[in-house]
Amino acid sequence: MDSLDNIIKNRLNKDQLKQFNKIYYGTEDNCELELKESTKAESVKGNFEVAGYSFIAKKEELRKPNVLRLGLIQHSIVLPTDKPISEQRQAIFKKIEKIIEVAASEDVRILCLQETWTMPFFLCTGEKEKWEEFAEPAINGPSTLFLSKLAKQYEMVIISPILERDEDGKWWNTAVVIDEKGDYIGKHRKNHLPSVGSYSETSYYAPGNLGHPVFDTKYGKIAVNICYGRHHALNWLMFGLNGAQIVFNPAATIAEFGETFWGIEARTAAIANHYFTCSINRVGTEEYFINKDKKVRTYYGSSYVTAPNGCRTPGLSKDRDGLLIVELDLNLCRQVRDQWGFNMTSRLDVYAKSIEKKLCP
Incomplete structure (x- = not known):
């Protein structure tokens, strides 16, 4: 199925479309x-969609424009889930390297991949031992080493959501942040874990223990709100209070789990917290055989970006690999904050007292 955005675009006349x-x-x-x-030729050759949009800030007298380009990649797995793990991962690496190369050619400076991008999202299977070799160290695991070379080559900050195995052998749903020199600069672990339908992530790892870190990169202050965390308003709030200008939401979600509000949550978070939000969801159908029973999960893509003033881009396709490139001016964060004054009127002290009473009656 094509994206909702294209369906509407192709059915309205010029004046209707403007409205x-x-x-x-x-x-x-x-x-x-433009x-x-x-770029267009490489997207055809590589069989992935590419789209680009911009958000414009007002020109200021005392501050220069702070313009940069972001890249979001949504993709399907390459090989069937019963193939050797090393082959599955390497096939994905090969696909992603080509798309990152295209992003670099368009001067993308910060790029984010989808949740657990190196593997099928097997967390719906109820199995663990079968998939354990996908788990890797955050600092020197194969995906970090692979992306570090590309980050350095293209002077690009890259966010790499992975299945982490720490020094004690524990698993975490983690986003690794690599700077433009190819160096590991930190990580965030998924704060909120679903237990919905066949997805019981608490069977695999614990909720994150690193709080709400914001990474002060060469190109801007960024944070990562992994997948299910988008359903929690206070999770978004804390990244804003800690100074984020851009919050990425890498996800792996299917229609049954909230496609109707996929386009709402990150958008309202951008408005409420005066930062840019970037929503990335995987695509494709993944099949698993468990005791001869087949499980099928299909992801709906639709990645998009929202500005602090609530304006958003159209979404990428529901069923194709894609690269979304967005040019933005970070000055818009403060401009909107000054205009709407949500921070000034937030009354966090009142909420804090009420929450404390609820927690400690």
Whole structure:
């Protein structure tokens, strides 16, 4: 199925589309970026969608524009889930390297991959031992070493969500952050874990223990709110209080688990907290055989970005690999904060007292 955005775009006339865009996206014009012909050619060759949009901030007298480009990658697995783990992972590496190369050619400076991007999302199977070799160290695991070379080569900050195995052998759902020199600079562990339907992530790892870190990179202050954390408003809030300008939400989610509000939660978080939000969801169908019973999970992609003023990009495809490139001006964060004053009127002290009473009656 094509994206909802394209379905609507192809059925409205010019004037109708302007009105729809103004209400739904927050602007009459989606401000599409003019991408290179080589980018378009590589996307056809690699069989992935590529789209680009921009968010514009007002020109200021005392501050220069703070413009950069972000890249979001959504993708399917490559090999069947019964193939050797090393082969599955290497096939994904090969696919992703080509897409990152295209992102670099378009001057992307911060790039984020989807949740547990190196593997199938086997957490729906109820099995653990069969998949344990996908777990890896955060600092020197195969995915970090692989992406570190690309980050250094392209002077790009890369966020790599993985299944982490720590020094004590414990598993975590973790996002590793690699700077533009190729160095590991830190990680965030998923704070909120689902136990919904066949997804019981608490059977695999514990909720994160690292709080709400914000990484002060060369290109901006970034944070990562992994998948299920988007359902928790206070999780978004804390990243904002800690100074984030951009919060990425890498995910692996299927239609039964909230496709109807996929386009809402990260968008409202951007508005409430005066930062950019970047939502990345995997695509494709993954099949597993458990005691001869087949489990099938299909992911709906639809990755998009929202600005602090509530304007958002169209989403990527529901069923194709894709690269979303967004050019933005970080000055917009403060401009919106000064205009709307949510921080000034937030009354956090009142909420803190009420929460403390609930927790410690």
